[in-house]
Amino acid sequence: MSDRxxxxxxxxxxxxxxxxxxxxxxxxxxxxxWVTVARILSEGPKIEIVMKTAEGxxxxxxxxxxxxxxxxxxxxxRLSDDHASVIATAQMAPHTEGFLLEDxxxxxxxxxxxxxxxxxxxxxxxxxxxxxxxxxSKQTRREFQALAEPPVIASDVPGRYFELESPDLxxxxxxxPIFFRRLQVGQVTAYELSKDGQSFAIKVFxxxxxxxxxxxxxxxxxxxxxxxxxxxxxxxxxxxxxLSILIGGIAFETPATGPVLPAAxxxxxxxxxxxxxxxxxxxxxxxxxxxxIFRESVRGLDVGAPVEFRGIPIGEVTNVTARVDARxxxxxxxxTIRLDPQRLGVxxxxxxxxxxxxxxxxxxxxxxxAHGVRAQLQSGNLLTGSRLISLDFYANTPPAxxxxxxxxxxxxxxPGQLEAIETQIASIIRKLDAVPIKGVVDDLRKAxxxxxxxxxxxxxxxxxxxxxxxxxxxxxxxMESTMQELSRAAxxxxxxxxxxxxxxxxxIRGKPGEAK
Amino acid sequence: MGxxxxxxxGASALQLGLQSCESxxxxxxxxxxxxxxxxxxxxxxxxxxxxxxxxxxxxxxxxAAICYVPANLLPVLATQTxxxxxxxxxxxxxxxxxxxxxxxxxIIVLVASIMIPSAKILSLGYLLISVQRGATGxxxxxxxxxxxVEFVGRWxxxxxxxxxxxxxxxxxxxxxxxxxxxxxxxxxxxVVLTMLAAESFDPRLIWDAESPSGVxxx
Amino acid sequence: MPRxxxxxxxxxxxxxxxxxxxxxxxxxxxxxAEGASARCPRCNLELARHREDSLERTLALGVxxxxxxxxxxxxxxxxLSVVGRSAETTVIGGAQQLWSDxxxxxxxxxxxxxxxxPALQIAFVLAIALAGLRRRVPRWAGVLLRHxxxxxxxxxxxxxxxxxxxxxxxxxxxxxxIPGTALYALGALAFVLAAVQAAFDPREIWERVxxxxxx
Numbered sequence: 001m002s003d004r005x006x007x008x009x010x011x012x013x014x015x016x017x018x019x020x021x022x023x024x025x026x027x028x029x030x031x032x033x034w035v036t037v038a039r040i041l042s043e044g045p046k047i048e049i050v051m052k053t054a055e056g057x058x059x060x061x062x063x064x065x066x067x068x069x070x071x072x073x074x075x076x077x078r079l080s081d082d083h084a085s086v087i088a089t090a091q092m093a094p095h096t097e098g099f100l101l102e103d104x105x106x107x108x109x110x111x112x113x114x115x116x117x118x119x120x121x122x123x124x125x126x127x128x129x130x131x132x133x134x135x136x137s138k139q140t141r142r143e144f145q146a147l148a149e150p151p152v153i154a155s156d157v158p159g160r161y162f163e164l165e166s167p168d169l170x171x172x173x174x175x176x177p178i179f180f181r182r183l184q185v186g187q188v189t190a191y192e193l194s195k196d197g198q199s200f201a202i203k204v205f206x207x208x209x210x211x212x213x214x215x216x217x218x219x220x221x222x223x224x225x226x227x228x229x230x231x232x233x234x235x236x237x238x239x240x241x242x243l244s245i246l247i248g249g250i251a252f253e254t255p256a257t258g259p260v261l262p263a264a265x266x267x268x269x270x271x272x273x274x275x276x277x278x279x280x281x282x283x284x285x286x287x288x289x290x291x292x293i294f295r296e297s298v299r300g301l302d303v304g305a306p307v308e309f310r311g312i313p314i315g316e317v318t319n320v321t322a323r324v325d326a327r328x329x330x331x332x333x334x335x336t337i338r339l340d341p342q343r344l345g346v347x348x349x350x351x352x353x354x355x356x357x358x359x360x361x362x363x364x365x366x367x368x369x370a371h372g373v374r375a376q377l378q379s380g381n382l383l384t385g386s387r388l389i390s391l392d393f394y395a396n397t398p399p400a401x402x403x404x405x406x407x408x409x410x411x412x413x414x415p416g417q418l419e420a421i422e423t424q425i426a427s428i429i430r431k432l433d434a435v436p437i438k439g440v441v442d443d444l445r446k447a448x449x450x451x452x453x454x455x456x457x458x459x460x461x462x463x464x465x466x467x468x469x470x471x472x473x474x475x476x477x478x479m480e481s482t483m484q485e486l487s488r489a490a491x492x493x494x495x496x497x498x499x500x501x502x503x504x505x506x507x508i509r510g511k512p513g514e515a516k
Numbered sequence: 517m518g519x520x521x522x523x524x525x526g527a528s529a530l531q532l533g534l535q536s537c538e539s540x541x542x543x544x545x546x547x548x549x550x551x552x553x554x555x556x557x558x559x560x561x562x563x564x565x566x567x568x569x570x571x572x573x574x575x576x577x578x579x580a581a582i583c584y585v586p587a588n589l590l591p592v593l594a595t596q597t598x599x600x601x602x603x604x605x606x607x608x609x610x611x612x613x614x615x616x617x618x619x620x621x622x623i624i625v626l627v628a629s630i631m632i633p634s635a636k637i638l639s640l641g642y643l644l645i646s647v648q649r650g651a652t653g654x655x656x657x658x659x660x661x662x663x664x665v666e667f668v669g670r671w672x673x674x675x676x677x678x679x680x681x682x683x684x685x686x687x688x689x690x691x692x693x694x695x696x697x698x699x700x701x702x703x704x705x706x707v708v709l710t711m712l713a714a715e716s717f718d719p720r721l722i723w724d725a726e727s728p729s730g731v732x733x734x
Numbered sequence: 735m736p737r738x739x740x741x742x743x744x745x746x747x748x749x750x751x752x753x754x755x756x757x758x759x760x761x762x763x764x765x766x767a768e769g770a771s772a773r774c775p776r777c778n779l780e781l782a783r784h785r786e787d788s789l790e791r792t793l794a795l796g797v798x799x800x801x802x803x804x805x806x807x808x809x810x811x812x813x814l815s816v817v818g819r820s821a822e823t824t825v826i827g828g829a830q831q832l833w834s835d836x837x838x839x840x841x842x843x844x845x846x847x848x849x850x851x852p853a854l855q856i857a858f859v860l861a862i863a864l865a866g867l868r869r870r871v872p873r874w875a876g877v878l879l880r881h882x883x884x885x886x887x888x889x890x891x892x893x894x895x896x897x898x899x900x901x902x903x904x905x906x907x908x909x910x911x912i913p914g915t916a917l918y919a920l921g922a923l924a925f926v927l928a929a930v931q932a933a934f935d936p937r938e939i940w941e942r943v944x945x946x947x948x949x
Contacts, residue, residue: 021787021790021791021794021795021933022794024794024795024798024926024929025794025795025796025797025798025801027798028797028798028799028801028802028922028926029797029798029801032801032802032804032805032919035805035809035915036805036808039809039915061819061820061821063820070820127688127689127819526759526760526761527759527760528753528757528758528759528760529753529758529759529760530758532760534746534753534760535743536752536753536755536758538755539879539880539883540876540879540880540936540940541752541753541755541940542745542752542940543745543746543751543752543753543760544743544744544745544746545743545744545745545746546743547740547741547742547743547744548741549740549741550740551740551741552740553740553741553742553743554740554741554742554743554946554947555742555743555946556742556743556744556745556945556946556947557745557876557940557943557945557946557947558876558877558879558880558940558943558946559873559876559877559880559946560880562743613900613904615907618903618904618907621900621903621904624896624900625900655757655777656777656778659756659757659777659779662756663756663779670887670890670893671893671896673847673890673893673894673897674893674896674897674900675897676840676843676844676897677828677844677848677893677894677896677897677898677901678897678898678900678901678904679901680828680829680831680832680840680844680897681811681812681823681828681897681898681901682901682904682905683828683831683832683835684823684827684828684830684831684832685812685813685814685821685822685823685901685905686814686821686905686909687821687831688816688819688821691816691817691819692908695835696832696835696837696840700837700840701837701839701840704839704840704843708843711887715887719755719756719757720755720756720757720758722757723757723758723759723776723777724758
């Protein structure tokens with residue numbers, strides 16, 4: 001049996017107890033951690049935008065805005081490594097990852113004034129900001145290149161793009177308005193010189209719902225400024241709007257004649273004409289080129305001057321040249337014209353077998369020429385002196401034929417109207433010249449002297465006659481008495497007539513009271 | 517010595533030849549020599565009274581009084597708008613803050629920026645003069661005045677913070693931007709100098725006038 | 735008058751004796767009951783107060799204060815928005831604005847009173863409390879404690895809050911003001927710092943600290 005009983009150890013009460021006050025720092029730490037983590041987690045993505053200049057931008061202040069809503073803030077601005085551009089780092093708002101797509105665009109909104117576009121004036125007060133346009137791509141991106149200018153058309157504006165081609169730019173620039181029936185319905189968005197430097201490709205945007213009026217048949221033309229033209233057709237002044245006078249514009253319209261086509265697809269190509277008249281000139285379907293040679297001055301005949309057949313425009317002048325015939329030293333003016341027979345309404349139909357269009361046409365023209373059709377220079381507008389070429393039937397012209405061997409074929413001409421007038425005037429003057437004016441004048445003088453004498457004697461004869469028959473002449477007295485007698489006689493006759501009328505039986509029975 | 521019971525009408529440490537450490541409160545007997553002794557517990561310099569307390573206090577106080585003039589004459593805020601720049605002194609700021617609904621703000625700034633500094637300067641001046649003239653009455657009131665001055669002093673800084681953060685926030689060029697003006701420096705100087713003046717004043721001097729001091733303050 | 739470093743004074747034998755810092759009256763501190771405070775009979779200055787768990791509470795509150803301090807200076811304090819422009823500032827940002835506007839000295843003063851002094855206050859108090867929890871309180875705790883009073887005097891967070899409040903209300907008239915996280919953190923910090931000051935009992939350190947003259 002052990003008599004040593006181990007003693008239990010006495011463990012003093014642990015004094016340490018956690019005071020309630022520790023709740024305070026724990027709460028503080030928890031709240032602090034939570035706030036910090038929430039902040040970090042809810043931070044949106046960071047992006048970098050490369051731009052030319054950071055003017056107006058301030059790190060920590062400048063905002064990124066989409067549709068008026070702040071979606072980010074510029075946090076830092078620095079120069080690129082090559083010092084050529086500026087890199088702005090921006091912190092986007094939470095949940096904006098979906099905005100940052102491959103084709104999302106950024107640009108700086110500052111006050112901008114250019115031809116047709118005044119924009120961003122609000123930033124004078126509110127400070128510059130970065131605008132953005134969200135793309136549609138599926139890929140995301142974190143580094144962007146800022147656009148140099150705000151896009152002319154926001155990508156989500158309904159409407160269609162078309163491409164116009166023009167030999168020169170005129171007064172067009174980005175933002176130039178497009179008019180339809182004098183209403184602005186769109187604008188030019190971009191232009192580019194073609195590779196060969198011969199024409200411009202102009203990209204235009206027409207807003208919905210007006211884009212439905214653009215069909216494959218639609219004509220576009222430069223409508224800026226004031227279109228004043230003096231031509232053989234007279235004076236015409238055209239303008240679209242006051243705005244377009246200042247900054248230029250393009251107008252379009254679909255000709256009423258012609259097939260009704262559906263609205264053109266986006267990207268359709270059109271020609272841009274220099275004015276409305278050119279736009280609406282019906283296209284020559286089957287243009288035939290001829291040359292006519294004039295032997296007189298072709299002053300006033302412009303390229304584009306109309307060629308008429310009996311007053312109907314069937315073509316136009318395409319070229320005016322000069323030639324001197326060395327042998328005869330005469331001046332020749334070969335003028336190239338382009339005819340569109342279809343404008344005459346001449347439709348060749350019912351071709352017989354074995355015949356082709358060309359032969360039939362030649363035969364027709366030969367026949368016309370044989371019947372006296374000639375080309376003649378005529379005055380189109382006396383005011384401006386512009387001329388036109390008229391094809392018409394002329395009687396009494398020397399016979400001629402079409403020279404089909406020449407290229408282009410040559411049509412016969414006759415001297416122009418003006419020339420004929422000139423000739424007539426010349427001959428009149430010649431005739432006048434031939435008249436011996438002096439002799440005629442002398443003769444006249446003699447005749448006048450003679451006539452003078454004759455007149456004097458005539459005057460004397462008349463005076464005598466007057467004495468004879470004057471009021472106090474014996475002749476007149478005699479005549480007077482004769483007259484009296486005559487009138488008495490008439491009177492008695494009248495009485496008799498009256499009596500007889502009342503008493504017609506008197507003729508037979510005689511008057512009562514008279515002898516029986 | 518020590519250990520003898522003291523009553524309210526007891527002796528001050530100075531009368532007993534004891535020095536009280538300002539930092540840790542340890543009562544100790546001064547060491548030999550002219551130089552200040554050191555507290556055996558916390559190693560701080562110990563002396564009977566704060567050195568040149570009156571001189572330093574007067575110096576800071578006069579400096580504060582001098583700065584008080586430009587603090588109120590020079591503008592403390594410059595507000596730049598598209599129409600020009602407006603300069604506002606403290607008093608003008610008080611007037612600007614006045615509105616039918618927001619008048620408490622105006623009062624706060626008026627009290628904190630005008631009344632407290634001037635009251636501090638006057639109170640400290642009074643305390644210093646009273647000590648220098650050896651006044652013996654109203655000691656409890658005087659020490660209470662001192663404690664109030666010490667406690668309230670820091671609140672004069674309110675306007676400095678108002679102006680600081682107004683300027684920090686309103687930076688919206690060219691619409692409106694606020695800049696702190698030159699007066700703000702002098703105003704801050706007034707607050708700091710009066711605080712230093714109060715700090716330098718040794719309130720124990722108030723009680724020394726009762727009996728001629730056995731040990732001269734150095 | 736030059737003050738040269740002299741010899742150590744001789745402490746009085748009765749450690750419960752002290753002189754009132756305001757009126758110099760020599761008196762003995764009684765043992766304090768819980769929650770009781772000792773006041774000078776002559777000038778009524780509070781000389782000592784019984785604080786329960788002083789060091790532990792100081793430590794806990796100091797940690798809380800440190801967390802709040804970090805929050806207060808990291809996040810923005812105020813934001814404003816008007817006509818599409820917006821701006822915000824932190825506490826340090828306020829001092830920065832002063833500096834960049836040419837008021838360098840005021841900037842330093844503001845920075846000192848609302849950032850540096852509170853930071854030092856919290857750091858000192860934490861260090862001292864940690865040191866105090868050890869069995870042997872090292873001397874450097876005493877050094878820190880000597881200067882702790884200065885940090886308390888120049889720590890003006892509550893004054894700043896009042897100033898910010900006034901500025902906020904004034905700016906709210908012309909713009910929409912958005913209080914930030916830091917503002918709430920600062921409000922809480924002001925309270926916590928006041929709680930630290932109430933909980934901290936320097937006497938506990940002084941009574942147990944290693945004496946300077948023992949080295």
